[in-house]
Amino acid sequence: MQTSERQKEIIQAAFDLISEQGIQELTIKKIAQAVGVTEPAIYRHFTSKVDILSSVIDEMIAQRNAALLQVRSGSSTARDMIRSFFSVQASLFESRPSLTIMLFPEDLFRNNDELLGRATTMMEETLARFRELLQAGIDEGSLKPGIDCGAGALMLVGGFRLLVASWRLDAGKGRAGRLEADTGSFLAGVFSLIGR
Amino acid sequence: MQTSERQKEIIQAAFDLISEQGIQELTIKKIAQAVGVTEPAIYRHFTSKVDILSSVIDEMIAQRNAALLQVRSGSSTARDMIRSFFSVQASLFESRPSLTIMLFPEDLFRNNDELLGRATTMMEETLARFRELLQAGIDEGSLKPGIDCGAGALMLVGGFRLLVASWRLDAGKGRAGRLEADTGSFLAGVFSLIGR
DNA sequence: GGTAAGTTAGTGATCGCTAACTTACCGCGG
DNA sequence: CCGCGGTAAGTTAGCGATCACTAACTTACC
Known part of the structure; x- marks a missing residue:
C-alpha cells in the first residue's frame, strides 16, 4: 500500500515533533494540531501510534x-x-x-x-x-x-x-x-x- | 542538606529504571515499587519528579x-x-x-x-x-x-x-x-x- | 448511495501530586 | 517510670489533567 499525502504529512509532523520535544512529548493530539485536523482524524490514516512510529x-x-x-x-x-x-x-x-x-x-x-x-x-x-x-x-x-x-x-x-x-x-x-x-x-x- | 539513605535509594531506583526502560517510562509509582513503599511516600523525600531527576x-x-x-x-x-x-x-x-x-x-x-x-x-x-x-x-x-x-x-x-x-x-x-x-x-x- | 475523511463527545487508564489519617520514635517535665 | 507532644515517614483515597483510542454522526465527492 502506498502512503497518501495525508500520511506523509502525519509522518513528517511526528518527525518534527520528536526532534523538537523528544519522543516522550509526542502525542496524537500534537500531531493532529500540527497537521491541522482533530485528534480522531489521525486514526483514519493510521491504526495506532505505534503504526505511525513504525512509518517514521x-x-x-x-x-x-x-x-x-x-x-x-x-x-x-x-x-x-x-x-x-x-x-x-x-x-x-x-x-x-x-x-x-x-x-x-x-x-x-x-x-x-x-x-x-x-x-x-x-x-x-x-x-x-x-x-x-x-x-x-x-x-x-x-x-x-x-x-x-x-x-x-x-x-x-x-x-x-x-x-x-x-x-x-x-x-x-x-x-x-x-x-x-x-x-x-x-x-x-x-x-x-x-x-x- | 545531605541526602538521606532513602533519598539515595530513590535516586538509584530512578537511575536503574531510566536505564532499563527509558526516561519516558519512568513514573513515581515504579520508583515507589522498586524502593518498596507506596507512591505518596516518595514525596516525603523529594518535592517533585523534577527534583528527583535533578538529583539524578x-x-x-x-x-x-x-x-x-x-x-x-x-x-x-x-x-x-x-x-x-x-x-x-x-x-x-x-x-x-x-x-x-x-x-x-x-x-x-x-x-x-x-x-x-x-x-x-x-x-x-x-x-x-x-x-x-x-x-x-x-x-x-x-x-x-x-x-x-x-x-x-x-x-x-x-x-x-x-x-x-x-x-x-x-x-x-x-x-x-x-x-x-x-x-x-x-x-x-x-x-x-x-x-x- | 457508497465511501473516504472529517467532526463532537466520551471511554478507561494512567499520570504527577495532594489531603487526611496513622504509626513509630524521640526528648522531656512531673 | 510514666505520659505528653512534636516530628518523620508511612498509609488510603482521590483530585484534575492527559493519554491513546473509540463510537456515532456529518459532510463532500464519485
Missing part, C-alpha cells in the same frame, strides 16, 4: 539509504564517499533539523520491542557500511593501510553523532551553518589521521 | 568527576589517563549497566530547560576535559603532534558513546565482558592512529 522508522531508513546511494554514485574514491556522506548529512540537518533523529534511533523506541529491534538493525547496518567503506578505501589506496576498520567506523559515526548532538542542543544563537563548518573540520581532523 | 543529574556529574579524579591520580601520562578512563568506565558499566545513562544525558531531560541545560553543560565539560588531555599528551610527547584536539575528543568520546549504545541494546546473549573487550580494541585502534 521506515522514513528514516529510506532517507539513509537514499543518502548513501546519492553519495555512492557521485564519488570516485571511498574516501570521497565518506567525506561527502557526512557533508550531505550536515547540510541536510542544517536545512531540516528535525531529520537529526535519524542518527539516534535507539533511544526513541525503548518501550516497543519490534521498533527497537528495527532501530538497532538500522544502526548496525550503518556501522557495517562504514566498515566496508573504510576497507575499500584501504584497498584502493586512498586510506592508510593497517587501519582498524571497526574502530574507524566507530570513530567516524560516533564522532559525527556527538557533533550533531551538541549542535542541536544549543538551538538559536548563531547556529546557522555551524554544523557544516564543524563537520568539515572534524572530517579534516580525522582524515589527517587515516588518510594518505 | 547531580549523581551523574559526581560519578564522572570521581572517575576522572581516580584516573588522574593513578596514571603517569595523558595517554594512560585516556586509556584507563575508558577502561574504568567500561568495567563500571559491565558491573552496573544502569550507569550507562551517564553517557547520554542530553536526551533524558528535553522537556525541562533547567535540567537540559545542566546536561548540556556536563557534556561540554567532558569534551573540554578530553581536549585538554589530548593537548597534554601532545605536549608531553605520548601522542602524535599535529593532532586536531577537537576532532580527537569527538572521535574518542563519540566513538565510545556509540560502542556503549550498541552494547546495551543487545541485552542478554553473551554480553558479559564484551564491552570491556570491545573498548580495548577500540582504544587500540585509535591509539595506533594518534599515539607515537
Whole structure:
C-alpha cells in the first residue's frame, strides 16, 4: 500500500515533533494540531501510534539509504564517499533539523520491542557500511593501510553523532551553518589521521 | 542538606529504571515499587519528579568527576589517563549497566530547560576535559603532534558513546565482558592512529 | 448511495501530586 | 517510670489533567 499525502504529512509532523520535544512529548493530539485536523482524524490514516512510529522508522531508513546511494554514485574514491556522506548529512540537518533523529534511533523506541529491534538493525547496518567503506578505501589506496576498520567506523559515526548532538542542543544563537563548518573540520581532523 | 539513605535509594531506583526502560517510562509509582513503599511516600523525600531527576543529574556529574579524579591520580601520562578512563568506565558499566545513562544525558531531560541545560553543560565539560588531555599528551610527547584536539575528543568520546549504545541494546546473549573487550580494541585502534 | 475523511463527545487508564489519617520514635517535665 | 507532644515517614483515597483510542454522526465527492 502506498502512503497518501495525508500520511506523509502525519509522518513528517511526528518527525518534527520528536526532534523538537523528544519522543516522550509526542502525542496524537500534537500531531493532529500540527497537521491541522482533530485528534480522531489521525486514526483514519493510521491504526495506532505505534503504526505511525513504525512509518517514521521506515522514513528514516529510506532517507539513509537514499543518502548513501546519492553519495555512492557521485564519488570516485571511498574516501570521497565518506567525506561527502557526512557533508550531505550536515547540510541536510542544517536545512531540516528535525531529520537529526535519524542518527539516534535507539533511544526513541525503548518501550516497543519490534521498533527497537528495527532501530538497532538500522544502526548496525550503518556501522557495517562504514566498515566496508573504510576497507575499500584501504584497498584502493586512498586510506592508510593497517587501519582498524571497526574502530574507524566507530570513530567516524560516533564522532559525527556527538557533533550533531551538541549542535542541536544549543538551538538559536548563531547556529546557522555551524554544523557544516564543524563537520568539515572534524572530517579534516580525522582524515589527517587515516588518510594518505 | 545531605541526602538521606532513602533519598539515595530513590535516586538509584530512578537511575536503574531510566536505564532499563527509558526516561519516558519512568513514573513515581515504579520508583515507589522498586524502593518498596507506596507512591505518596516518595514525596516525603523529594518535592517533585523534577527534583528527583535533578538529583539524578547531580549523581551523574559526581560519578564522572570521581572517575576522572581516580584516573588522574593513578596514571603517569595523558595517554594512560585516556586509556584507563575508558577502561574504568567500561568495567563500571559491565558491573552496573544502569550507569550507562551517564553517557547520554542530553536526551533524558528535553522537556525541562533547567535540567537540559545542566546536561548540556556536563557534556561540554567532558569534551573540554578530553581536549585538554589530548593537548597534554601532545605536549608531553605520548601522542602524535599535529593532532586536531577537537576532532580527537569527538572521535574518542563519540566513538565510545556509540560502542556503549550498541552494547546495551543487545541485552542478554553473551554480553558479559564484551564491552570491556570491545573498548580495548577500540582504544587500540585509535591509539595506533594518534599515539607515537 | 457508497465511501473516504472529517467532526463532537466520551471511554478507561494512567499520570504527577495532594489531603487526611496513622504509626513509630524521640526528648522531656512531673 | 510514666505520659505528653512534636516530628518523620508511612498509609488510603482521590483530585484534575492527559493519554491513546473509540463510537456515532456529518459532510463532500464519485
